[in-house]
Amino acid sequence: MPTHICSPPVRPGVPRSICLIEDGGLVPLTVRSDFGAEAKLQALIDTGSQYTVIDEDLAKQLQLVPLRQEPIGSVNQPTLLTVYRAELEIPPLGIRELGEVLGGRLAGGKREALLGREQLRECRLDYDGPSGNVTLMR
Secondary structure (H helix, E strand, O other), X not given: OOEEEOOOOOOOOOOHHHHHHHHOOEEEEEEEOOOOOEEEEXXXXXXXXXXXXXXXXXXXXXXXXXXXXXXXXXXXXXXXXXXXXXXXXXXXXXXXXXXXXXXXXXXXXXXXXXXXXXXXXXXXXXXXXXXXXXXXXX
């Protein structure tokens, strides 16, 4: 069974459990367009998100094909974001599929991508808060 350790890096003097709370679990993600352009990213595992999200500017740079607009956010404050077609790969788990990503505003932030439930559906996630360890398995 392919397995990937997704625990965040440990910072000197900071317990692993705190690093996990502050930084979350990260997994390598490759996003490819229909034209072969690709970006290799570190995605934050986000079980609260249905979709995988990348920066809108990156989606345009990769020339991803826009499919539709989706209202995303809270019930009171939905924001329309573009859903793009993309090939998504999680190399350490051998997952490679044609799927959908949302274009959001991540540039300048701490995260390159958010890995949502649509890509996690084939995985088992072990989140061990006390030890600060996160493991993703297929």
